[in-house]
Amino acid sequence: MLDIADELHRWCADGRPFAVATVAATGGSAPRQPGAALAVDGEGTAVGSVSGGCVEGAVYELCREVLAGDAPGTLLERFGYSDDDAFAVGLSCGGEIDVLVQRIDPAARPELAGALAAAAFREPAAVARIAAGPARLLGRALLVRRQGRPEGSLGDPLLDRTGAGEARAMLAAGRTGPVRIGADGGRCGVPVTLLVESSVPPPRMLVFGAIDFAAALARVGTFLGYRVTVCDARPVFATGRRFPEADEVVVDWPHRYLGAEARAGRIDPRTVVCVLTHDPRFDVPLLERALRLPVAYVGAMGSRRTHVQRLDRLREAGLAASDLARLRSPIGLDLGARTPEETALSIAAEIVAARGGGTGLPLTGAATPIHHDPPPASPRAGVPAV
Template identity: 45%
Template sequence: MRELLEQVLGVLAHEPVALARIVDRTGAGPRETGAAMAVTADGRVIGSLSGGCVESSIVDTAGVVLRDGVASIERFAAADELAVGLPCGGEIEVFVERLDRTALPLLHALSTALRAGQAVAYATTLESAPDRALLYADRVEPRRGLGRDAGPPRGEAAVAREPAPDRQLVYLGRIAPWRALDKDVAALLGTGRNGLIGGQDGTPAVTARPRTFVQVFRSPARLILAGANDYTRALTVAAGRLGYHVTVVDARETFTTPARFPAADAVVVDWPHRYLDTEFRAGRIDDRTVVCVLTHDPKFDVPALVTAVRLPVAFVGALGSRRAHDDRTRRLREAGLTDAETARIRSPLGLDLGAHTPDETAISILAQILADRAGATGHPLDTLDGPIHRP
């Protein structure tokens, strides 16, 4: 959507457009979720969804949506001789909605955020008459004269701001459903990935929490794994499913190869502490970054941990037994770390799940990272009171 936003804004100043986006994808597909195509009233097409597989069908749907103003959902599976479909064999779900001048304030705000390099999520309820919202990663100043109860400015749709924890929610139209969905949007924004939220079938929450597509404009949160071993390989697979951009770094060239870690986004041959320092100085480490040291070798893990705990990262963990932890803690103090600094290190790393294999251990580690990120206990839900999904 980013690549066609300015063109859509130019058209919307004069006439409505139909915006089609891939909101869900299963299996192989030509493009990722969030890929967009716009269609004007005279049939002009901006952008692409699939490189030609389904565009003609979407153009027809867009004409109906433009005429009737009712949004539509189209689903495409593997192609056969009788139906339009995807030759790659996957499945996609495409949401087609009508945009007019009332969408301009929100889309201009999105354009401004993107030009400023600001992390932002664009949320759309997948309904016949969709609601739309922006959720920023950073606080923004309220627009003067507009608030929760303010009426729309002359010639524009209402743009109100509703606070979320440490963030600011900007939405069009009615306050609902964003009070019920903003925590879910914020969770996706935190990891930097698109997703579908709400719409759980068979629960009373469907009305208050409609099915919603959240398109996130932000780089994914990073997981940096120091050490090239079987536990690292298992973590690259599992963490990738959670939306992390995973880097494996180790100074041993023989073990640190892309072939050994095909699920990693990057495989780097370097000393971990030197790599961390270089990435921080380049501005590629932030307060969402997770660092896990899995080397089991003091000459690697001690310098890496000394560097990591002094960076503004979200989480630092170190794998090993309690005996290894005690020995490592002694070495870290000898290297100059204070008690407060060593306390930042989650070690032994992982929750008590009875994990033994690398795959089981990866789940144990990621469970602790998720609990730490959410400020959750990590206790069994049946031993706790109150709502499962807490504010």
């Protein structure tokens, strides 16, 4: 639902009731992940998508029925694929999705309107909705922010306490997905599935080295939804004019800037660090700090010979084998890239694979899944900033 928050927030501001269908759980090769949503207002206007086209028509009609009162105000529908009836509504990819369909009257559901407002204004917040469980609880919602008391209720004080804790944990990791707990707020008893959707600021891409490859990478990073920072200690090269696609250009020693950002709490497990300096004066002290931080990706440009020499220097600096194993160097996937734009694509592809749990191998002829579950959070989560 929060993936289409900009439009839904406008509907809420107009006091316009609407129905929203949200992917609550997936199985197999599902086309979209939990949190993807399709919403329909009273005039039949639709925004968003739950399947990329496979079941949009059926979900649209469910939304119309819920909005008109011809169906319960909240319901859960499962869509899959059956070889016995290949022409039935379903997913041609062979996957399976559970879709939570819910009527939302903004004035009556302030916790959901608040969640949409937070997402629209890029404020950190998470909303937990009961997507499966006792019928009396289905669709109940709880909104949590980084500070302050939760808003709304899941229907029981103990369930509220557990749900708020789970939502805050998902918010801290910037994740969206289902969480299974008990209806009594514990881990036993009648099962309840919470769909937790997180609204967080864009992840950061820190690009060190004000070179032409950095300019191309800044363009690709912006396209992928990152907030891009280019940092270099040389003011003649680190200028906004040379990097118009970057959100900010910083003149500072790379290791000093990274350390300051970490101490200020502006580095999180979604941050990616791309070191393009390939100069030991810059990249060794920078990588020494980056590899000790709970970030999603650390990559460094350079030849294989440079990489071996760099590893020796990092060992001398005290980094353990587990730290060095996190370093992607030479940076990027083997695409045969030569130009800055091709190299940026190579780096971006490796970042997407690393964050999404992909192999980086061609899908043609492979037995690997098309869609992957994201890998667990960095094992260094919670490590003090340096």
